[in-house]
Amino acid sequence: MSILSDHIEAFIKSMLEEMAQVEMQRGELARRFGCAPSQINYVLSTRFTPNLGYYIESKRGGGGYIRIMRIDMNKDAYVMELVNEVIAESLREQQARSLIAQLYEKRAVTLGEARLMMAAISDKVLPAPQENRDAVRAGILKNMLLALANEMSRKEATEHGTM
Amino acid sequence: MSILSDHIEAFIKSMLEEMAQVEMQRGELARRFGCAPSQINYVLSTRFTPNLGYYIESKRGGGGYIRIMRIDMNKDAYVMELVNEVIAESLREQQARSLIAQLYEKRAVTLGEARLMMAAISDKVLPAPQENRDAVRAGILKNMLLALANEMSRKEATEHGTM
DNA sequence: AACATATTGACATTCCCTGACCAATTGGTA
DNA sequence: TACCAATTGGTCAGGGAATGTCAATATGTT
Numbered sequence: 001m002s003i004l005s006d007h008i009e010a011f012i013k014s015m016l017e018e019m020a021q022v023e024m025q026r027g028e029l030a031r032r033f034g035c036a037p038s039q040i041n042y043v044l045s046t047r048f049t050p051n052l053g054y055y056i057e058s059k060r061g062g063g064g065y066i067r068i069m070r071i072d073m074n075k076d077a078y079v080m081e082l083v084n085e086v087i088a089e090s091l092r093e094q095q096a097r098s099l100i101a102q103l104y105e106k107r108a109v110t111l112g113e114a115r116l117m118m119a120a121i122s123d124k125v126l127p128a129p130q131e132n133r134d135a136v137r138a139g140i141l142k143n144m145l146l147a148l149a150n151e152m153s154r155k156e157a158t159e160h161g162t163m
Numbered sequence: 164m165s166i167l168s169d170h171i172e173a174f175i176k177s178m179l180e181e182m183a184q185v186e187m188q189r190g191e192l193a194r195r196f197g198c199a200p201s202q203i204n205y206v207l208s209t210r211f212t213p214n215l216g217y218y219i220e221s222k223r224g225g226g227g228y229i230r231i232m233r234i235d236m237n238k239d240a241y242v243m244e245l246v247n248e249v250i251a252e253s254l255r256e257q258q259a260r261s262l263i264a265q266l267y268e269k270r271a272v273t274l275g276e277a278r279l280m281m282a283a284i285s286d287k288v289l290p291a292p293q294e295n296r297d298a299v300r301a302g303i304l305k306n307m308l309l310a311l312a313n314e315m316s317r318k319e320a321t322e323h324g325t326m
Numbered sequence: 327a328a329c330a331t332a333t334t335g336a337c338a339t340t341c342c343c344t345g346a347c348c349a350a351t352t353g354g355t356a
Numbered sequence: 357t358a359c360c361a362a363t364t365g366g367t368c369a370g371g372g373a374a375t376g377t378c379a380a381t382a383t384g385t386t
Contacts, residue, residue, distance in 0.1 A: 002226065003225060003226035003341090003342070004342080004343075005341090005342065005343085025364080025365090027364075027365085036343065036344050036345070037364095037365075038343080038365095039343060040365095041366065041367080042342075042343070042344095046342095058364095058365060058366085059364085059365080061349095061352055061362090061363060061364050061365080062351060062352040062353075063351080063352075064352095064363075064364040064365055065364090066365075082308055083305050087301050087304060087308075089298055089301060090301055091297055091301040092297055092300075096300055096304055099304070109275075110273075112272075112273065113275055113276055116279045116280060116283070117279060117283075117307055120279070120280075120283035120303055120307060121303055121304050126300060134255055136289055136290065137254050137255075137259060138250050138252060140283055140284055141262075141263075141283070144280055144283060146218045146234060146246065147218065167333075168331090168333090188375090189374075189376095190373090190374070190375085198333075199333065199334050200374090200376095201334070201378090202333060202334075203375095204376070204377080209332090221374095222340085223374055223375040224339090224341025224375080225340095225341060225343075226373085226374080227341075227374035229375075328386085329384100330384085330386095332381100332384085333381080333383085334380085335378105336377105336379095336380105337376100337377085337378090338375105338376075338377075339374100339375080341372105341373085342374095343371090343372085344369105344371085344372100345368105345369100345370095346368095347367085348365105348367075349364100349365085349366070349367095350364080350365080350366095351362105351363080351364075352361100352362085352364095353361090353363100354359100354360085354361085354362100355361105356358085356359085356360105
């Protein structure tokens with residue numbers, strides 16, 4: 001049930017684990033996955049954005065290429081940049097989830113902490129406008145506790161398990 | 164007797180007896196039972212609620228899915244009691260804080276996790292009624308990140324330090 | 327009858343993927 | 357130099373595929 005974009009993303013990230021920088025041709029990658037070249041752009045623009053810690057250069061024409069660079073920062077700096085620069089006044093759930101996943105991949109948070117954060121920002125627990133603060137908070141905390149309990153109940157799973 | 168919902172419920176629960184986590188597609192399940200897809204949502208929202216010990220995630224679009232997780236009610240009895248009994252529909256900030264503090268003292272959560280929870284439920288980040296969901300979420304996440312950064316920046320402090 | 331529960335269907339939202347068209351770079355040729 | 361053809365990547369609108377929401381309706385219970 002996994003999706004083409006996930007495969008492409010995983011492929012690129014596996015290369016980025018060995019090198020901090022990967023260079024390739026869009027068409028070549030598209031042929032490897034049997035998809036339209038623009039699909040590559042879609043993956044890059046949704047999963048390898050600057051906000052997520054990647055930097056991309058490219059060149060057209062003969063000998064053209066796409067270069068994907070992983071930006072490594074120390075954890076404190078990364079977190080502070082997220083707080084100060086990346087997270088705007090408004091943040092949609094999917095963006096938030098990607099950010100948290102990145103924090104986890106960079107080992108800036110533990111699995112348990114990432115789960116808590118996911119739980120706290122889920123649309124499920126956020127208020128219809130008229131609800132009062134206390135009700136909202138109860139929902140958030142319940143959701144966080146459940147996320148944590150769920151993690152504990154499968155503690156024997158893979159150490160660096162998926163989220 | 165209204166059978167359909169009961170059948171769907173039983174079907175899901177039978178799967179959950181073998182795995183602690185089940186992933187499926189809403190439309191597929193609806194076809195299997197010959198009902199409207201939204202019927203699945205009804206069953207999930209009435210019979211697989213957090214209070215009953217279930218945690219649900221989902222994703223839309225191509226490759227979308229619904230993931231239903233069962234929480235081990237025995238192992239996590241304390242957490243479930245909190246969710247079901249202690250935390251009412253409404254919870255004021257001070258009550259929430261002492262609850263989290265207790266979790267930490269019982270070593271049910273790490274210091275980092277407790278900080279995150281405190282951050283998520285703080286009055287500071289909860290909405291004035293008219294703000295929209297995204298803005299609320301941004302505030303929550305920022306606050307959690309700050310709590311985390313603050314914890315990291317004094318990593319050398321006492322192991323079981325004060326909150 | 328009145329109330330609670332169940333079910334449907336229309337519509338909204340989100341994510342994925344493609345194809346047509348556009349832009350830039352290179353190399354060749356007059 | 358001027359121009360053209362070939363070769364790359366970029367962008368965007370649109371359609372398809374999946375879940376979410378909600379009001380209306382049907383069904384069951386007391």
